[in-house]
Amino acid sequence: MSERPYRVTVVCHGNICRSPMAEFLLREAFEDAGLADRVQVDSAGTSSEEVGNPPHRRTLATLQRHGHRDLGWSRHRARQFRPEWFENLDLVLAADHPHADRLLDLARTDEEARRVRLVRSFDPEAVAAGELGMDDPWYGGDADYEQTYQEIRAAVPGIVEHVRSHLGAG
Secondary structure, eight states: OOSEEEEEEESSSSSSSHHHHHHHHHHHHHHHHHTTTTTTEEEEEOOTTTTOOOOOOHHHHEEEEHHHHOOTTTTTOBBBGGGGGGOOOEEEEESSHHHHHHHHHHHHHHHHHHHHEEEEGGGGHHHHHHHHOOOOGGGGGHHHHHHHHHHHHHHHHHHHHHHHHHHHOO
C-alpha cells in the first residue's frame, strides 16, 4: 500500500460553485466510507476570475440546507488549476465539457490526460441519458444550485467506488 494518499481535484470555471460543492460532498463521502485518511480532495477553477474568493453564498446555503457539515468550506478560497499539479493528482474531475477540454489542453502527457473525467461520468443514469455536462448555477437561482447538488450527489457513490477500487479497499 502506498504511503501517498490518492489525490482528487474537482474543477469548474471559477471554483466558487460546482467544484467546491463537489469537493465538500466528496470529502464527506470519503470520510463516511472510512477513506478520509487515504484520500485527499480539493478543487480549483480553469479561470482566474474568482481567485481568492470564498464559495458562492448559494453553494453554502445549499450544503447547509441539506445538513452537511463544514469540512473546510469556511476556509475555502478559489484558486486556478495549474498544469504542474497533474504530477501529484490521481483523478481530475471536470464539472462540464469546456473544463474537461481545458484540462486536456493543459495535460502534458497521455497519462495526465487519462486522469481527467467528467463528474457526471460516474452517475450511471447520466451516462445512460448521455447528459454528462453540468450547467453553471451561478447564472440562476436556488433551483439551479439544487440541480447542481442533485447531479453531484448522484455521481458521488460512483466516484467513491472508483477510488476505492484504485486503493484496493474492500
